[in-house]
Amino acid sequence: MAQMSIEAMEVFLAEHFPQGKDYGRVESIGHHSAMLRLNPADAHLRPGGTVSGPAMMALADVAMYVALLGEIGPVPLAVTTNLNINFLQRPAPDMDLLAEAKLLKLGKRLAVGEVTIYSEGEEMPVAHVTCTYSIPPGDSRPND
Amino acid sequence: MAQMSIEAMEVFLAEHFPQGKDYGRVESIGHHSAMLRLNPADAHLRPGGTVSGPAMMALADVAMYVALLGEIGPVPLAVTTNLNINFLQRPAPDMDLLAEAKLLKLGKRLAVGEVTIYSEGEEMPVAHVTCTYSIPPGDSRPND
Amino acid sequence: MAQMSIEAMEVFLAEHFPQGKDYGRVESIGHHSAMLRLNPADAHLRPGGTVSGPAMMALADVAMYVALLGEIGPVPLAVTTNLNINFLQRPAPDMDLLAEAKLLKLGKRLAVGEVTIYSEGEEMPVAHVTCTYSIPPGDSRPND
Amino acid sequence: MAQMSIEAMEVFLAEHFPQGKDYGRVESIGHHSAMLRLNPADAHLRPGGTVSGPAMMALADVAMYVALLGEIGPVPLAVTTNLNINFLQRPAPDMDLLAEAKLLKLGKRLAVGEVTIYSEGEEMPVAHVTCTYSIPPGDSRPND
Numbered sequence: 385m386a387q388m389s390i391e392a393m394e395v396f397l398a399e400h401f402p403q404g405k406d407y408g409r410v411e412s413i414g415h416h417s418a419m420l421r422l423n424p425a426d427a428h429l430r431p432g433g434t435v436s437g438p439a440m441m442a443l444a445d446v447a448m449y450v451a452l453l454g455e456i457g458p459v460p461l462a463v464t465t466n467l468n469i470n471f472l473q474r475p476a477p478d479m480d481l482l483a484e485a486k487l488l489k490l491g492k493r494l495a496v497g498e499v500t501i502y503s504e505g506e507e508m509p510v511a512h513v514t515c516t517y518s519i520p521p522g523d524s525r526p527n528d
Numbered sequence: 529m530a531q532m533s534i535e536a537m538e539v540f541l542a543e544h545f546p547q548g549k550d551y552g553r554v555e556s557i558g559h560h561s562a563m564l565r566l567n568p569a570d571a572h573l574r575p576g577g578t579v580s581g582p583a584m585m586a587l588a589d590v591a592m593y594v595a596l597l598g599e600i601g602p603v604p605l606a607v608t609t610n611l612n613i614n615f616l617q618r619p620a621p622d623m624d625l626l627a628e629a630k631l632l633k634l635g636k637r638l639a640v641g642e643v644t645i646y647s648e649g650e651e652m653p654v655a656h657v658t659c660t661y662s663i664p665p666g667d668s669r670p671n672d
Numbered sequence: 673m674a675q676m677s678i679e680a681m682e683v684f685l686a687e688h689f690p691q692g693k694d695y696g697r698v699e700s701i702g703h704h705s706a707m708l709r710l711n712p713a714d715a716h717l718r719p720g721g722t723v724s725g726p727a728m729m730a731l732a733d734v735a736m737y738v739a740l741l742g743e744i745g746p747v748p749l750a751v752t753t754n755l756n757i758n759f760l761q762r763p764a765p766d767m768d769l770l771a772e773a774k775l776l777k778l779g780k781r782l783a784v785g786e787v788t789i790y791s792e793g794e795e796m797p798v799a800h801v802t803c804t805y806s807i808p809p810g811d812s813r814p815n816d
Numbered sequence: 817m818a819q820m821s822i823e824a825m826e827v828f829l830a831e832h833f834p835q836g837k838d839y840g841r842v843e844s845i846g847h848h849s850a851m852l853r854l855n856p857a858d859a860h861l862r863p864g865g866t867v868s869g870p871a872m873m874a875l876a877d878v879a880m881y882v883a884l885l886g887e888i889g890p891v892p893l894a895v896t897t898n899l900n901i902n903f904l905q906r907p908a909p910d911m912d913l914l915a916e917a918k919l920l921k922l923g924k925r926l927a928v929g930e931v932t933i934y935s936e937g938e939e940m941p942v943a944h945v946t947c948t949y950s951i952p953p954g955d956s957r958p959n960d
Contacts, residue, residue, distance in 0.1 A: 403715055427691055437752050438730035445725055464725050466898050468612045468756040470640045470658055472633040488656050489616040496614050512632050514614055547859055571835055581896050582874035589869055608869050610754050612900040756900045758928045760921040776944050777904040784902045800920050802902055
């Protein structure tokens with residue numbers, strides 16, 4: 385079971401990451417996973433109407449954060465230590481983006497996950513991300 | 529359909545990548561995918577009997593190469609341009625490693641894929657890799 | 673000599689990347705290099721007053737773009753294919769960030785660079801980025 | 817001052833990483849840095865006489881390990897958690913490779929560095945690597 389509901393997650397994000405609402409909205413939180421949706425606004429677009437790279441990186445970072453907090457509960461000091469993104473194709477213009485985050489490892493000190501970003505309704509991803517979060521000490525999870 | 533059989537792939541690898549047999553053997557070639565198996569020998573091990581990081585990086589690189597060539601046929605000049613690996617947990621000692629490679633993008637000039645490495649029989653991966661290959665001009669695949 | 677002045681670069685960025693001004697301003701363009709400055713506004717900050725990870729990723733991406741265009745001139749279709757960032761320490765609160773971009777390779781089809789981000793006046797970097805851009809065909813640079 | 821001499825480092829590597837001698841020899845250990853040299857043997861080469869990608873990944877991993885142990889002393893349980901490599905150009909055939917490792921961060925739990933690999937005597941690098949090591953608890957270094 386996820387440690388936080390979508391509503392609790394959005395309250396937490398609004399407090400600790402006030403710009404987070406510009407990065408996407410929480411669509412679901414599952415076992416070691418989360419999905420975010422980005423309904424692009426002007427600030428996310430490049431000329432031609434496709435979502436910019438920085439908007440996708442922010443979306444992925446928050447998606448991974450939500451998947452992690454869904455497992456360990458609200459830990460504001462968890463911080464990204466590494467993020468690697470491959471941009472695969474241009475997103476379809478005027479389409480929502482969906483970011484599926486999945487934890488690959490949940491250790492005591494480090495969590496690693498991957499995030500796949502799709503234009504809604506398309507089969508092939510537009511970007512793929514791997515991401516590491518460092519978790520502050522003081523928890524009781526399994527050893528790394 | 530894969531463009532190359534396992535047998536053709538092994539002949540090709542033996543010619544163009546003579547050390548490749550130390551990196552793992554081709555287990556299967558599928559649609560945009562391949563699986564390799566590494567039966568560890570002394571040269572792959574660290575003290576304690578677990579497979580070394582460099583051995584896993586080599587295994588992943590070759591697995592991605594096989595998945596790519598399985599789609600585009602024998603193109604010796606395809607070269608790795610980027611490889612990113614996250615080591616997730618120590619491999620189980622004395623177990624084979626399986627590397628599952630999957631193409632995320634197959635463009636005219638660039639192919640991107642991910643490789644997940646498992647200790648055989650274990651559920652959680654020991655390493656996750658993303659990898660980009662540059663494909664030389666002169667082909668007739670879709671534009672990037 | 674750089675192919676574009678700071679003024680020409682800012683006009684180009686304003687046209688092709690309208691949100692770019694939120695990502696930092698061009699401080700200098702040199703041989704295979706560029707420096708950008710980010711004077712943080714509320715949109716860049718996390719609670720506590722340090723610059724957010726997504727703001728640093730965007731800053732690095734634009735810094736690399738400026739270093740590249742400084743060499744090859746205004747090529748709007750150059751696109752990021754890979755970006756890898758390591759977050760090293762929290763930025764100092766209320767300080768400008770400086771992003772130093774340096775090209776490691778400038779090929780016909782691919783350019784690779786690194787970007788180091790500092791809090792102004794500090795010695796140790798807050799983040800380090802490597803980044804690959806794909807350059808569209810039709811140019812006359814050396815082969816990759 | 818480095819915590820370990822070249823001789824002590826080679827004894828340590830021979831014990832804890834027996835294949836390490838195939839990955840390169842320690843040329844120097846400095847402040848937050850190290851240099852390794854790889855004199856290519858058949859096992860490192862691809863047809864055409866250039867060093868293979870896996871051989872360069874192994875060289876970079878060991879170079880970063882040496883730079884780290886040079887600062888913190890012999891800690892056998894330090895393990896690579898992430899390695900990202902960009903291959904920039906083919907190495908010159910029949911030339912030694914030099915790998916310059918530099919620590920970008922040395923925290924209590926994580927160390928991050930970059931490694932630049934050159935063909936000896938050439939100006940432009942053949943590969944660039946960033947690498948993160950996880951350091952086991954029980955030490956007295958500054959907080960991450």
